[in-house]
Amino acid sequence: MSAVATNRFLKPELLARLGTLELVARTVVDGVITGLHRSPDFGFSQEFAEYRAYNEGDDLRFVDWNVYARADRMYVKRFRGETNLSVTLLLDVSASMGYGEPTSKLDQAKYLVASLAYLTRRQHDALGLVLFDDKVREYAVPSARPDSLSKVMGLLENSAVGQSTDVVDVLNDLQSTITKRGLLVLVSDLYTEPDALLSSLQSFVHAGHEVVLFHVLDDQELAPNVKKISALKSLESGNSVIVDPEYLRTEYQQRIQDHCEQLERSSAKSGADYVRITTGESLDNALVAYLQFRQRRSR
Amino acid sequence: MSLLAPLYLLGLLGLLVPWLLHRFNHHEPPEQPFPSTRFLEQTRPPATSKRKLRYWPLLLLRTLLLAGLCFLFAQPWLKSDGQLNETDTVQMLIVDSSFSMRAGDRWALTNDAVNKLIDDLPEQSALQLLSFSSQLSALTDITADRASVKDALALLEPGYASADYGELMRRVNKLVGDIDKPVTAHFITDAQRSNLPAQMNTLLANGLDSFKVVAVGSPTETNYFLSADATTSDNVTARVVVNVGASAPSTQSSTDTVQKTVEVFIKDQLLASEQVLLAPGEIKTVQFDSISLPSELSELMQVKFKQADFFSEDDKLNIPLRGLSQLSVSITHVGDEPGEQALVFVKTALETNGSAKVNLLDIGAALAPGTRHAIVFVDDITQVPDAVTRFINAGGNALLLPNRIDSLSGSSVSTVSPAAAFVSRIDEAHPLGLGDLNWFNTRFYDTGPFSLQSADRVLLGLDEGQPLLVERNVADNGRLLIMNDLLDGLDTDLPLQPVFVSLMQRIIEYFDISNAIPSKIEVGQSLFLPANSQLLAPNGDAMLELAQLGSANDVRVDVPGVYSVLGASQTNNVLVILNPAESNLTALTRTELDAWEARHDQTAPSNNDQTDNTDNSNQSNNISNALNSAQNRHALWRWLLPLVLLFLLAESLMANRMLWIRRDGL
Numbered sequence: 001m002s003a004v005a006t007n008r009f010l011k012p013e014l015l016a017r018l019g020t021l022e023l024v025a026r027t028v029v030d031g032v033i034t035g036l037h038r039s040p041d042f043g044f045s046q047e048f049a050e051y052r053a054y055n056e057g058d059d060l061r062f063v064d065w066n067v068y069a070r071a072d073r074m075y076v077k078r079f080r081g082e083t084n085l086s087v088t089l090l091l092d093v094s095a096s097m098g099y100g101e102p103t104s105k106l107d108q109a110k111y112l113v114a115s116l117a118y119l120t121r122r123q124h125d126a127l128g129l130v131l132f133d134d135k136v137r138e139y140a141v142p143s144a145r146p147d148s149l150s151k152v153m154g155l156l157e158n159s160a161v162g163q164s165t166d167v168v169d170v171l172n173d174l175q176s177t178i179t180k181r182g183l184l185v186l187v188s189d190l191y192t193e194p195d196a197l198l199s200s201l202q203s204f205v206h207a208g209h210e211v212v213l214f215h216v217l218d219d220q221e222l223a224p225n226v227k228k229i230s231a232l233k234s235l236e237s238g239n240s241v242i243v244d245p246e247y248l249r250t251e252y253q254q255r256i257q258d259h260c261e262q263l264e265r266s267s268a269k270s271g272a273d274y275v276r277i278t279t280g281e282s283l284d285n286a287l288v289a290y291l292q293f294r295q296r297r298s299r
Numbered sequence: 300m301s302l303l304a305p306l307y308l309l310g311l312l313g314l315l316v317p318w319l320l321h322r323f324n325h326h327e328p329p330e331q332p333f334p335s336t337r338f339l340e341q342t343r344p345p346a347t348s349k350r351k352l353r354y355w356p357l358l359l360l361r362t363l364l365l366a367g368l369c370f371l372f373a374q375p376w377l378k379s380d381g382q383l384n385e386t387d388t389v390q391m392l393i394v395d396s397s398f399s400m401r402a403g404d405r406w407a408l409t410n411d412a413v414n415k416l417i418d419d420l421p422e423q424s425a426l427q428l429l430s431f432s433s434q435l436s437a438l439t440d441i442t443a444d445r446a447s448v449k450d451a452l453a454l455l456e457p458g459y460a461s462a463d464y465g466e467l468m469r470r471v472n473k474l475v476g477d478i479d480k481p482v483t484a485h486f487i488t489d490a491q492r493s494n495l496p497a498q499m500n501t502l503l504a505n506g507l508d509s510f511k512v513v514a515v516g517s518p519t520e521t522n523y524f525l526s527a528d529a530t531t532s533d534n535v536t537a538r539v540v541v542n543v544g545a546s547a548p549s550t551q552s553s554t555d556t557v558q559k560t561v562e563v564f565i566k567d568q569l570l571a572s573e574q575v576l577l578a579p580g581e582i583k584t585v586q587f588d589s590i591s592l593p594s595e596l597s598e599l600m601q602v603k604f605k606q607a608d609f610f611s612e613d614d615k616l617n618i619p620l621r622g623l624s625q626l627s628v629s630i631t632h633v634g635d636e637p638g639e640q641a642l643v644f645v646k647t648a649l650e651t652n653g654s655a656k657v658n659l660l661d662i663g664a665a666l667a668p669g670t671r672h673a674i675v676f677v678d679d680i681t682q683v684p685d686a687v688t689r690f691i692n693a694g695g696n697a698l699l700l701p702n703r704i705d706s707l708s709g710s711s712v713s714t715v716s717p718a719a720a721f722v723s724r725i726d727e728a729h730p731l732g733l734g735d736l737n738w739f740n741t742r743f744y745d746t747g748p749f750s751l752q753s754a755d756r757v758l759l760g761l762d763e764g765q766p767l768l769v770e771r772n773v774a775d776n777g778r779l780l781i782m783n784d785l786l787d788g789l790d791t792d793l794p795l796q797p798v799f800v801s802l803m804q805r806i807i808e809y810f811d812i813s814n815a816i817p818s819k820i821e822v823g824q825s826l827f828l829p830a831n832s833q834l835l836a837p838n839g840d841a842m843l844e845l846a847q848l849g850s851a852n853d854v855r856v857d858v859p860g861v862y863s864v865l866g867a868s869q870t871n872n873v874l875v876i877l878n879p880a881e882s883n884l885t886a887l888t889r890t891e892l893d894a895w896e897a898r899h900d901q902t903a904p905s906n907n908d909q910t911d912n913t914d915n916s917n918q919s920n921n922i923s924n925a926l927n928s929a930q931n932r933h934a935l936w937r938w939l940l941p942l943v944l945l946f947l948l949a950e951s952l953m954a955n956r957m958l959w960i961r962r963d964g965l
Contacts, residue, residue: 096334105334191335221334229342232333242328244342255338 051075086126086142086182089113089152090174092216094133094165095235096189100218100279108279109187109216110156112286116185117156119287121149126182129155132170133162142182164236167192171200181208185290190215190263191236198266211272212293214286215263218279222256224248300375300935307372310365317361360950367943375935388481388508389425389441392416392448393471395488397432398822398881400457402610405489405516412487412513413452417445425480428452432460433823435470441478459859460823461878462488465496468504475506483509490514490887493880503898510899512892521579522546523559524613524882527602530621534596537620539563539571539587541602546884547580560605561585565620566597572605580885596620598872599861613882617861619818619874626655626811629673631665633684637676637702641786644794645674645700648803655807666690666697672810676702680781681750683773691777696810699781701747719744722767724760729770731805733758736798743767745790749783778810816864816871821878825853828864835863837875 054063054074067075091113097106113129120127128142129152138155140148167188178184184204190197190213201211226232226248231240243252260276267274275289302308333339392413400406417426428438428448438451467486475482484507496502504510527541541561555578562572571587603615628649630642642659649655658665665673666686673695675687680701687697719742727734746765751757758780759768769781786794793799820826828834830851834842837860843852856862856875864871887895 099332099334189334191337218334224333226331229328231328231330232336232339233330234336235332235334237336239336240330241336241339242342243339247340247342251340252338259338 050078052078085123086128086180087116087120088128088130088142088178088182088184089116089120090130090132090170090184090186090188091156091159092133092165092167092186092188092190093131093137093159093162094189095161095163096165096191097216098161099221099235103279105189105216105218105221105279106159106161108277108283109214110159112214112216112277112283113185113187114153114156115283115287116290117149117152119290127152128178130170130174131155131159132165132167134164134166134169136170136173136177137162139177142178142180161235165189165191168196168200171197171204175200175203175207178204178209179207182210184209184211185214186211187214187216189217189221194259194262194266197263198270201267201270201272205271210293211267211270212290213263213267213272213274215260215274215276216279217260217276222278223253300377302370303374303376305373307374308369310369310372313365313369314362317358317365321358357950357953360946360953364943364946364950367939367946371936371939371943375939377933377935388483389427389478390420391427391429391471391475391482391484393429393431393435393467393484393486394452394455395432395462395486396430396455396457396460397462397491397494398457398459398612398877399462399489399491399494399884400516401459401612402489402518402522402884403516403520406457408515409487410452412515414449416485416487416513417448428455429474430455431467431470431486432458432462433466434460435467435474437474458822458857459877460857461821461881462491462494463496464494465498465501468502472504472506475504481508482506483511485511485513487513487515489516489518489884490892491881491883492885492887493883495887502895507899510896512896514886514889514892517886518546518548518884520609521548521557522610522613522882522884523557523577523604523608524610524879525561525602525604525616526876526879527600527616527618528621529563529600529602529618531592535592536589537570537587537592537600539590539600539602539618541585541587542582542879543575543577543585543604544582544879544883545577545579546882548885556581562603562605563587563590564601564603565593565599566595567601568593570600592620599874610882610884613877613879616859616876617874618876619872621818626672626807627658627670628655628807629658629660629665629670630676631660631662631673632676632702633662633686634676634678635702637700638785638787640788641676641700641702641794644786644788644799645803648794648800649807651800651804655804662686666695670695672696672807674698674700676700678703680783683771683779683781687779688773691779692774694776696778697780698806699779701783701785703785720746720761720763720765722759723762724757726756726758729756729758731758731809733768733802733805736801736805738798741793741796741798743784743791743793745785746783749781780806816873818872819874819876820856822857822859822875823855823878825855826862826864826873828852828854829866831866833865835865837861 051064051067052075054076058076062076062078064075064077067073091109093106097109098104100108117127117129124144126142126144127140127148129138129140130136131138138159140151140155142148143151165188167186167190171186201213204211224232226243226245229242229244231242233240264274264276273289273293275286277283277286394409394413400409413428420426423443425441425443426439426445426448427441428451430436430438438455439448442448471484475484484504490512523543523545525541525543527539529537529539531537541563543559543561545557556576557578558574558576560572560574563570570590570592573585573587575583575585577583598619599617600620601615601617607614630645646657646659649657664670665675666689670690671694673687673690675684675697677684677687677699678701680699683699687699690697721743722738722741725734725738743761743765746761746763746767749766749769751766751769752771754772755766756770756772757766757768758770760766765783767783769783771779771781773779784791784793788794816828817826826834828843828851831848832852833848834852834854836842837858842854842862856873859875859877862873862875864873
């Protein structure tokens, strides 16, 4: 995929100037789609997939009359998009997601989720949304109704940072709630044990779900620019830890890098896709990665 | 190294402060939000030994800074390695030229002593010759030319002024402050005990490197001296009080009393004499209560011993006969003749006790330039005549009195009170001192209205509100008083009351006080002369140049005798007398002089000072010893101050960095 080279790179701070999340999503998605080269391998639900024998009740609009004329049998065209994929977007709104300036991780995650939601509805898939921190705060059941996008956008607009996070518990809870197989998109800073997360993800995968992890981080989180010894106060627990800048420059960065790699490995093990984005970068890469994932799935 | 103010070293206790700060001060590091502490690890506090090691430079700098400041305040100094040669020191030769040096052969001995001193000093020594009596005068510049110093000495003669050793040391100290070399002062004097100051602490010149007293002419004989005062109240008899004394010789060869005869003369006519027995060191008072004065009075009397001693210049003195001087007052009128009663009352009041001499003159003579004080009867006291105004402007003083009752108000109707009015308003702040007089029972029956002007000051007022005595500011030179009373004894009984005499005499004294010239001063003092006055010395020589006559002058008189002050209007005699203390030749002992010297000698123990052996004096000696060595010491503040500033700068720079770490790490 070399298509990303021509994408418009809309920085989050620029997106923040746009009025609504829907507008953000349209801007991002249209920009990404427009920049992509047309590719025969890259299809959407409108593209032809196969013929199926006409059954009573099928929409006569999809009957291939040319085939009927030649074969005297009625076949119905099937399109890929008509698989009615259920996409559930899981957004972490815990307190730690409020970190980052000028664009917080939550803002960046909202832009991403909104874009994904818009993209989902563009493909006429069923769209659902879960907002959670240590438990599920909002849950919009996946729906293919036209107003599902606006509903999701409304929830996103009104969402705010909550309490501490517990992704594993939330995923475990959702296993009994999200029964219809589909695509789960988890957007979080993933401060959890990779092994526990692996276990949870595997449960979803085994249940027939496909899972994509968007790991949202702030640049300062990856490489803190702290020049003097400071008390770093956790946004979630409120605990302070006095940290030496030297430690932040060396061991901390190594630790969080290891954590990210471990998450990536766990995702791979469980069959989930792992994408890391930071608050300072545009969403293009994330969306392209998502589309690639959808492409792989469609094969 | 020595310290001038070692007490400041107590400030070293302040070193505890940075130590405590380094020991106990903990700063909380700044707090920053962070998404999660999952991957953070608490920084381990540095081990104690590491922390001490880490902040030692800052603590050391702070310690050095405070210690440097303490030492800076303590004023450390080092004695110069190379001792100054005597040729590097200015040798100041101060010769006592007071009146006592005229006694016997003291002056010759002084000359010999100074010449010997000059010869004994090393070649190329820097010398300066000074004389001291009431003032310190440099006779030469600082020079190595001994001949010029000796020449200046040969020209020096003792005067008549008195000396004060405390004043000498003060002036020497001031003079030494302008010399950038160490100064050794040699004081050649007769060391009179009577010249000692009231406060012994003033016998110290801090700026001197060394002080030596060369005592000459220790008295072997007793000098008898006297001082006197003569007064008369009636010009018929006089009261003369004579203080006689005998100085104590240094060698107590004879303690026997000596009979001396005190005689009082006036114009070489012996008026009285009395014998008195005097022992050495004794002072007695001889009082002549009622000496009959001759018909031809003189302002001067002579008091002397019948038998002159070896110091004859203080055995005879002239004294003024106080009470003889009379003020001349002119009485005149503008317009109608004054009433005869008022004229008699005023003249009698002024001439009572002989305090004033009254002349009845016409207007031209009375207000002539030579007249100082005048009483002018006018028709209308609300209108000051031009002649009187000119008289005031010329420096004269005048009292305006009304000569007609119908002229008082300026109207045809006078105010006649059915009842008597009394004095109810007195300006007690005025120099006339009218509040001291007894105005009780002084009645005023008829007074005219008086319109006050802005420059008027009411000195006396009646209970009806009428001003009785007013001072009008016409000119700065003279004074003008206006009395709103006829003084005829009918409309008022003021001239019949005793207070009237006091009032008139006080008015004349008030007029005269602005032109007052003292009748007696001591040799060496200054006489203030008003403008247009000339001072004639006892020998008749004018003491002021022509160019000096236009302004007021301060003239110092150095020779005793009768001086004449010639003014524009009158002549005053001023008697310049000797200071009796100069006649008391009792000398200080050598031990006392050694103690005086020791106060300026940094190598001498301070307990040698026997003249003033209090703790304070010992302490001041220690300080003065240190100060005296100013020329031989190197003050260390020149090096210490930049060092302290350097420490301060380094501490600031280092603290900026270290405090960061401290805040972060502790």
